[in-house]
Amino acid sequence: MDSTRSTSRPARRHRRQPRTSSARTLAQLLVAVFVLVQLTCSSTTAYPTRRAATPSTTSHLYAPARKSFGPALTHATYRHALPRRPGTANNVATGALEYLTPVSGAPAGEIAAAFVAATVGVPVDEVVVMASHRSEHTGVSHVYLRQVKGGVEVANADANVNIDRLGRVISYGEAFFRGSVPTAPSLVAVAETAAPLQLHQAGNGAQHASSPTAVDSATSAVKIDPVAGYHALLRHLGMHDAVAQTSAAAFRLDPAMSTTTSTKHKLFRGTIARPAHAESDVVVGMTYLQTSSTSAKLVYEYEVELRDNWYHAHVCAATGAVESLVDWVADAASYEVYPIGVNDPDDGDRVRVKRPELVRASPDGWHSDRTTIGNNVIAQENLSGKADALLKEGELSAAYRPRSGHKLHFHYDIDFAKNPKSYLDASITQLFYMNNMLHDLFYAYGFTENAGNFQADNFGRGGVAGDPVVAFAQDGSGYNNANFATPPDGKNGKMRMYVWNTVVPNRDGDLENGIVIHEFGHGVSNRLTGGPHNSGCLAWGESGGMGEGWGDVWATIFRHRSADRARRDYGPWHMGKYANGGTTGIRKYPYSADMDVNPSTYSFLNHQGYWGVHAKGEVWASILLEVYWNLINDLGWTGDWKSAAVDKGNTLFNQLVVDGLTMQPCRPTFLDARSAILQAEAVLTGGRHACAVWRGFAKRGLGVDAQRIAGKNPWDDDTRIDGFSVPDECRS
Numbered sequence: 001m002d003s004t005r006s007t008s009r010p011a012r013r014h015r016r017q018p019r020t021s022s023a024r025t026l027a028q029l030l031v032a033v034f035v036l037v038q039l040t041c042s043s044t045t046a047y048p049t050r051r052a053a054t055p056s057t058t059s060h061l062y063a064p065a066r067k068s069f070g071p072a073l074t075h076a077t078y079r080h081a082l083p084r085r086p087g088t089a090n091n092v093a094t095g096a097l098e099y100l101t102p103v104s105g106a107p108a109g110e111i112a113a114a115f116v117a118a119t120v121g122v123p124v125d126e127v128v129v130m131a132s133h134r135s136e137h138t139g140v141s142h143v144y145l146r147q148v149k150g151g152v153e154v155a156n157a158d159a160n161v162n163i164d165r166l167g168r169v170i171s172y173g174e175a176f177f178r179g180s181v182p183t184a185p186s187l188v189a190v191a192e193t194a195a196p197l198q199l200h201q202a203g204n205g206a207q208h209a210s211s212p213t214a215v216d217s218a219t220s221a222v223k224i225d226p227v228a229g230y231h232a233l234l235r236h237l238g239m240h241d242a243v244a245q246t247s248a249a250a251f252r253l254d255p256a257m258s259t260t261t262s263t264k265h266k267l268f269r270g271t272i273a274r275p276a277h278a279e280s281d282v283v284v285g286m287t288y289l290q291t292s293s294t295s296a297k298l299v300y301e302y303e304v305e306l307r308d309n310w311y312h313a314h315v316c317a318a319t320g321a322v323e324s325l326v327d328w329v330a331d332a333a334s335y336e337v338y339p340i341g342v343n344d345p346d347d348g349d350r351v352r353v354k355r356p357e358l359v360r361a362s363p364d365g366w367h368s369d370r371t372t373i374g375n376n377v378i379a380q381e382n383l384s385g386k387a388d389a390l391l392k393e394g395e396l397s398a399a400y401r402p403r404s405g406h407k408l409h410f411h412y413d414i415d416f417a418k419n420p421k422s423y424l425d426a427s428i429t430q431l432f433y434m435n436n437m438l439h440d441l442f443y444a445y446g447f448t449e450n451a452g453n454f455q456a457d458n459f460g461r462g463g464v465a466g467d468p469v470v471a472f473a474q475d476g477s478g479y480n481n482a483n484f485a486t487p488p489d490g491k492n493g494k495m496r497m498y499v500w501n502t503v504v505p506n507r508d509g510d511l512e513n514g515i516v517i518h519e520f521g522h523g524v525s526n527r528l529t530g531g532p533h534n535s536g537c538l539a540w541g542e543s544g545g546m547g548e549g550w551g552d553v554w555a556t557i558f559r560h561r562s563a564d565r566a567r568r569d570y571g572p573w574h575m576g577k578y579a580n581g582g583t584t585g586i587r588k589y590p591y592s593a594d595m596d597v598n599p600s601t602y603s604f605l606n607h608q609g610y611w612g613v614h615a616k617g618e619v620w621a622s623i624l625l626e627v628y629w630n631l632i633n634d635l636g637w638t639g640d641w642k643s644a645a646v647d648k649g650n651t652l653f654n655q656l657v658v659d660g661l662t663m664q665p666c667r668p669t670f671l672d673a674r675s676a677i678l679q680a681e682a683v684l685t686g687g688r689h690a691c692a693v694w695r696g697f698a699k700r701g702l703g704v705d706a707q708r709i710a711g712k713n714p715w716d717d718d719t720r721i722d723g724f725s726v727p728d729e730c731r732s
């Protein structure tokens with residue numbers, strides 16, 4: 001950011017951080033032990049290998065949440081009858097569709113169960129309807145089935161069947177189990193194995209009867225008791241201190257729980273009385289779990305509600321290996337924020353944004369827990385303005401963050417009559433949201449793991465992991481500014497947002513999206529230019545100026561709304577106007593296509609007052625925005641930034657900018673950056689929009705006849721000559 005009137009700390013610094021800890025080493029050992037144990041339980045169990053694929057130097061800043069995983073069922077299928085060849089004249093013209101079953105008047109559940117039983121070849125009495133509903137707008141019934149063996153469910157043997165209004169199956173998916181399961185133990189057998197739990201004393205005597213053979217088989221499938229299985233789960237979660245908080249005596253069998261649809265297909269249900277580390281009783285059951293189409297085992301099933309996670313886990317009853325883990329918390333994040341398209345509190349209202357993540361960019365969502373810690377961004381307050389020490393592991397985890405309930409709802413009030421500290425939760429939420437949005441948005445344009453983006457876990461997709469953006473809201477180390485530090489890939493980007501004291505009550509830069517966008521933009525342009533390992537390519541001179549300019553460009557275009565297209569002057573757009581008190585921005589000129597409002601041209605760089613990077617950046621942004629406006633004039637505009645569509649002006653522009661960053665050399669000049677964007681256009685759209693790009697550059701002096709005459713000093717003694725011409729083929 002940097003306003004013209006204030007100075008602050010250097011924008012970029014490299015800092016070496018401690019990369020090992022004894023706790024980490026212990027955790028790795030335990031993980032290794034569990035992998036070995038698991039191999040004895042099943043050689044086909046899918047284990048989350050992608051975490052192991054990232055370098056061991058990742059995620060030192062916080063304890064990473066254990067991610068959801070489970071057996072990979074390669075036999076899972078999804079089949080649908082329509083349309084077999086989408087878009088062919090045959091289907092379109094006749095509407096003739098092939099159905100998987102004929103018309104039927106039977107209830108949907110019966111149709112579905114019979115269909116799946118016949119298709120997969122399992123007995124009808126092994127198929128149970130877990131849920132069913134009919135969509136009013138399509139008339140399609142959606143039936144959800146689970147397979148049971150001897151009345152006990154195979155927890156991950158699911159099927160879904162879709163049936164049209166005439167009772168015809170139109171599609172289905174299934175991953176039913178094809179093999180034979182271990183014989184289920186009686187509760188007596190479980191009790192004998194699990195002594196001293198004495199499960200049989202807790203009731204449910206009907207299940208005592210069991211053949212000796214069954215008991216023998218069962219005792220091989222059940223070797224640990226429910227509490228020992230829970231301890232194994234706690235160790236998997238890294239909660240070693242919690243193990244001692246749960247003793248065997250805490251387990252209670254609960255016969256009454258075997259009555260509802262969702263619980264009756266368990267071998268048993270029970271609870272572990274609420275341990276100190278949990279929010280409620282731990283729910284325990286026993287089911288089968290398939291690890292492949294023909295291999296299954298008996299598992300303990302746990303529902304564990306913790307402060308930051310709510311786990312549903314299956315643990316091998318023979319070995320204690322964790323076979324699957326689902327965190328229910330990650331499901332429904334919602335943020336009350338100024339969304340992309342609303343720049344600040346003067347520009348529009350906050351809205352509740354639900355599930356905004358782009359799944360391929362953030363496959364595990366934005367949160368690692370119920371606070372503003374996640375794979376892309378770790379956001380917190382820094383009122384005290386601590387600098388070096390704060391990045392140490394312990395102190396960062398102790399920093400204040402808003403904490404949501406189970407549903408990851410981050411909805412906080414703002415009273416603008418008060419100073420920013422009073423709405424810290426809303427500020428951190430805004431900062432977390434915006435950084436994550438930008439992570440996902442730029443991911444769609446190619447700022448991916450390989451390109452050096454900011455992530456704790458790179459999911460084995462390349463690049464160096466271990467570097468989410470650490471974003472400080474209301475950072476007390478300065479006023480009226482913001483900054484972003486971009487070390488090479490693998491080291492955390494660091495964003496500091498300041499409070500602005502130019503008016504009373506003070507204003508919070510965190511609430512002006514344009515400032516956050518500008519700062520995040522430094523991370524994007526620095527990592528993309530000259531390679532992710534080289535963060536020194538936009539440090540000074542024209543390249544440093546463009547580093548500021550790209551940030552202003554993104555801040556300006558991401559606030560664009562559909563109605564703005566009708567404004568022929570495209571502006572004026574101010575940088576930092578809200579934070580700075582609401583009357584004037586912090587650049588010399590606001591951004592506008594009107595030369596009377598913003599007269600900037602290439603040769604302005606020769607002038608006194610244009611030696612600093614922010615002034616140079618204004619010129620670059622003013623030039624580049626002309627390209628943007630030309631492209632939306634030609635191709636229109638879409639509000640769906642994450643589409644990265646090449647047939648819309650704004651998204652094509654952003655793609656060309658990102659591709660240009662990737663292609664331009666380290667320490668580029670304005671002319672280099674212009675050439676890279678033109679080359680990007682040629683590669684992507686074959687020159688179709690080259691003249692629109694050229695006309696944009698030429699309008700502000702960066703046409704084909706622009707010249708740069710190098711002076712004796714590389715940073716500020718050059719002479720630029722405006723060139724307003726376009727190539728011959730663009731003259732019309």
Ligand SMILES: [Zn+2]
Nearest residue numbers: 001002548551
């Ligand atoms: Zn800046």
